Amino acid sequence: MTRREEKMHYPIVIERGSDTEAYGVIVPDLPGCFSAGDAFEEAVSNAAEAIALWVEDAIDQGKEVPRPSSLDALRARPDWAGPEWIWGFASVDPALFDDTTERVNITLPRRILARLDSRAKDAGETRSGFIAKMALSA
Known part of the structure; x- marks a missing residue:
């Protein structure tokens, strides 16, 4: 058995939720990858699941999967400027990217x-x- 790599951490942008609205989550590195959750922790967990599904679909379609950007690089972009965003990370298993036969x-x-x-x-x-x-x- 091979040594497992550490988790990869994709930066995520979280829209604040409320008593009546869910927390929204966007994964800037993966176009169209988003999620939500009624609680903050649920939103982050759902984002990790959305990333895994996005990666699996991209690989099945033969598309390149971008690696995570640095948080500083993303935060410097004008479309992500502003106090309304909460930044975080969603962890994914790098085995999702590995097509090595075993x-x-x-x-x-x-x-x-x-x-x-x-x-x-x-x-x-x-x-x-x-x-x-x-x-x-x-």
């Missing part, structure tokens, strides 16, 4: 393995390809 060892009952192989064959896939396809479609 061999894994799994243990399955023979009857399940036979069913898996049959379904993979019917789909015109290898066992590994079929498992990957199932995981990505879940």
Whole structure:
């Protein structure tokens, strides 16, 4: 097993919420990536999930995924100037960006393995390809 990298931290811009409005979250480095939450902590957590989904979709479409900018660089941009913004970070696992193939060892009952192989064959896939396809479609 390889050593896991530390989390990546994307700067996020948070719009203040209230008793009647959710906190809005924008990820400046990822166009169109946004989220919200009724509580501040929920908004930040939802932003991390939105980032993961954005990255997965971009990779599936063959697009480049920007790395996180520095907070200072983003705050210096005129479109993010002003006291109405709260700045923070959402953490994501760098494995989201890694397409390196890795061999894994799994243990399955023979009857399940036979069913898996049959379904993979019917789909015109290898066992590994079929498992990957199932995981990505879940």
